[in-house]
Amino acid sequence: MAQVGIVMGSDSDMPVMAKAADILTELGVSFEMNIISAHREPDVFFEYAKTAEEKGFKVIIAGAGMAAHLPGMCAAIFPMPVIGIPMHTASLGGRDSLYSIVQMPQGIPVATVAINGGANAGLLAAKILATSDTELLQRLKAYSQSLKSSVQKKDERLGRVGYKEY
Ligand code: RP5
Numbered sequence: 670m671a672q673v674g675i676v677m678g679s680d681s682d683m684p685v686m687a688k689a690a691d692i693l694t695e696l697g698v699s700f701e702m703n704i705i706s707a708h709r710e711p712d713v714f715f716e717y718a719k720t721a722e723e724k725g726f727k728v729i730i731a732g733a734g735m736a737a738h739l740p741g742m743c744a745a746i747f748p749m750p751v752i753g754i755p756m757h758t759a760s761l762g763g764r765d766s767l768y769s770i771v772q773m774p775q776g777i778p779v780a781t782v783a784i785n786g787g788a789n790a791g792l793l794a795a796k797i798l799a800t801s802d803t804e805l806l807q808r809l810k811a812y813s814q815s816l817k818s819s820v821q822k823k824d825e826r827l828g829r830v831g832y833k834e835y
Contacts, residue, residue, distance in 0.1 A: 670725035671701035678733035688787030718746035728794040737769040753779040
């Protein structure tokens, strides 16, 4: 049974949504991924959102662009956390997607990450699940440690190429 539902409005969103899937895979979190358009196939969308809880999803990550109603409509129906990913767009640079997703009315929150923030959406979903999963929490701590080590290695490299002090 998948713990996270990853849903996107179009296959054109896939490069961003794949980053969420990659992080969840790295952290050992199960997910189910779907392409469902709230605008182009509303009946399919409603079925997805209405059955998400009984499928066992604990979090939904929803990504969409332009007039991006998919995450907000997921949040209107699914009773657990929804994370929204605004897609970058050619016309308005993703501000259209961002405002559509982040400006939810009181009572229907969507935890909105940055424009094209697929990896952070995956991490946030894992952190939500880690509140009741100590093994996942340990893996998240190891992930944070790997980020720290990678910055430290870059700093050491500066010294080796002579830029540290001059
Ligand atoms: C949204 O419209 C999708 O989430 C996508 O970001 C955007 C454009 O969709 P396509 O025209 O590429 O299918 O529903």
